[in-house]
Amino acid sequence: xxxxxxxxxxxxxxxxxxxxxxxxxxxxxxxxxxxxxxxxxxxxxxxxxxxxxxxxxxxxxxxxxxxxxxxxxxxxxxxxxxxxxxxxxx
Amino acid sequence: xxxxxxxxxxxxxxxxxxxxxxxxxxxxxxxxxxxxxxxxxxxxxxxxxxxxxxxxxxxxxxxxxxxxxxxxxxxxxxxxxxxxxxxxxxxxxxxxxxxxxxxxxxxxxxxxxxxxxxxxxxxxxxxxxxxxxxxxxxxxxxxxxxxxx
Numbered sequence: 001x002x003x004x005x006x007x008x009x010x011x012x013x014x015x016x017x018x019x020x021x022x023x024x025x026x027x028x029x030x031x032x033x034x035x036x037x038x039x040x041x042x043x044x045x046x047x048x049x050x051x052x053x054x055x056x057x058x059x060x061x062x063x064x065x066x067x068x069x070x071x072x073x074x075x076x077x078x079x080x081x082x083x084x085x086x087x088x089x090x
Numbered sequence: 091x092x093x094x095x096x097x098x099x100x101x102x103x104x105x106x107x108x109x110x111x112x113x114x115x116x117x118x119x120x121x122x123x124x125x126x127x128x129x130x131x132x133x134x135x136x137x138x139x140x141x142x143x144x145x146x147x148x149x150x151x152x153x154x155x156x157x158x159x160x161x162x163x164x165x166x167x168x169x170x171x172x173x174x175x176x177x178x179x180x181x182x183x184x185x186x187x188x189x190x191x192x193x194x195x196x197x198x199x200x201x202x203x204x205x206x207x208x209x210x211x212x213x214x215x216x217x218x219x220x221x222x223x224x225x226x227x228x229x230x231x232x233x234x235x236x237x238x239x
Contacts, residue, residue, distance in 0.1 A: 044194075044196075046180075046184075047180055048183040048193055048205040049205035051119050051121065051122065055208065058211045062169055062177070063177075066165070069161075072219065075222070079229055080225065083229045083232075
């Protein structure tokens with residue numbers, strides 16, 4: 001009984017994944033291209049950077065990079081706190 | 091402490107790893123890579139030193155922590171300088187005194203003196219990442235060698 005229920009659930013999940021896989025867009029053929037076209041056509045002129053990925057990461061979406069930097073800072077603080085010497089400061 | 095082969099190969103190799111990381115950071119606005127990737131590559135040199143020698147005398151924890159904090163502060167203050175227009179405004183691009191050269195649209199060989207505030211931010215983030223990852227690697231390595239003994 002339990003096994004058949006598990007098998008049925010597995011089939012259900014598999015069917016959903018199969019439907020999603022069939023309905024995928026073709027490679028290089030997204031639904032909305034306005035954003036990509038904007039970056040490709042204006043990125044070089046507006047930021048002066050040849051590398052459009054960098055111009056997106058550090059200019060158009062600077063907040064995201066700020067968050068990443070803060071995450072790294074938090075990770076370092078956490079590691080140093082977890083591995084501190086026991087009993088008193090260094 | 092690894093074998094003599096690993097130690098004697100680490101010594102000539104690690105400056106070049108740091109150099110490659112610095113190249114990735116400084117050319118972030120022209121070639122693939124950037125602050126995070128270049129900093130990670132440079133931190134891998136510290137990891138190599140820690141693994142081969144069981145610790146580094148060259149990179150101290152205090153220096154690396156200072157590098158990390160100063161990198162983050164420089165990054166945020168560069169973002170704040172553009173505050174007159176908007177947070178993270180690229181105030182140096184296309185006409186600033188440094189990195190201010192304009193480029194034309196389309197394929198070009200890539201000129202270093204472009205992209206405004208982006209290379210400066212790349213360097214700040216690279217400094218931060220090498221400091222942060224280096225501190226993590228040194229702290230974890232120290233603890234691991236303590237546990238092994």
